Amino acid sequence: MFGVVGNPVTSLANRAVALGIRFVAFHNEQSAGYAASAYGYLTGRPGILLTVSGPGCVHGLAGLSNAGVNAWPMVLISGSCDQKDFGRGDFQELDQIAAVEPFSKYSVKASDITKIPTVDFEVLDRAGSGRPGG
Structure with a gap:
């Protein structure tokens, strides 16, 4: 997992590390994104970018x-x-699904915390299936 920690993803990064996932911290999400994409190229498994x-x-x-x-x-x-x-104009609010759709195979937002595991499996599967991509 590559990325930049901060609110609201710090706890997710900490939990990933506690579970044994290596987190590589960057100063900028663009660099972290290139590292995640290169990881996908080198391993054939989805590189994860956390922003x-x-x-x-x-x-x-x-x-x-x-x-x-x-x-x-x-x-x-x-x-x-x-x-x-x-x-409602919350801090750093953005329609992220609309922003990433032109660059991704599949874009989804877990609207409820209980849906996160299902969404995670769907996204990981789609990233590596067929013609791989983001």
Whole structure:
């Protein structure tokens, strides 16, 4: 997992590390995105990019686009505002699904915490199936 930690994804990065997932921290999401796409190329398994919401997601689009153009498996996970505040101008709020759709094979938002495991498996499967991509 590659990325930049900050609110609201710090706890996810900490949990990943506690579970034995190696987290490689960067100063900029663009560099982390390129690293995640290169990981997909080198291993054939999806590289994971973790970004903060809003501008962090936008900065990750370079790596996501790179993965898609080159058919390298990659997954972008971005934080989000609290769902009860979505659409109300919350901090760094952005319609991230609309932002990533032109650069990804499959874009989805887990609207409820209980859906995260199912969404994760769907995204990982799609990133590596058929023609791989972001």
